[in-house]
Amino acid sequence: MNGFTILRGMQHYVGKIRTMRNEIRTQRFMNSLPADLRKDIGWPDMYSERRHRGN
Template sequence: MTGYQILRGVQHYVGKIRTMRNEIRTQRFMNGLPADIRKDIGWPDMYANGRHIDQ
């Protein structure tokens, strides 16, 4: 493995961690909204079994 391949692997891993943290942060924010607002925007109906429908 070259140094470049190692760097790309680390960048990929860090990107995945960043995405997971952003999703968790968004879920916490959305769950903190009042129930009537969550219902108006369709939260959590957009999610089935904890995963987004588009996945």
């Protein structure tokens, strides 16, 4: 393995961590909204559907 392969692997790993943190931040924000507003934008339905699919 050369240095570029290791660097590419690290970039991929850091990108996944960043994506996970952004998703968690978004979920927290959406869950902090009033229930009627979440229902209007479809948040509970979209979130539960995604959890059932295993993503």
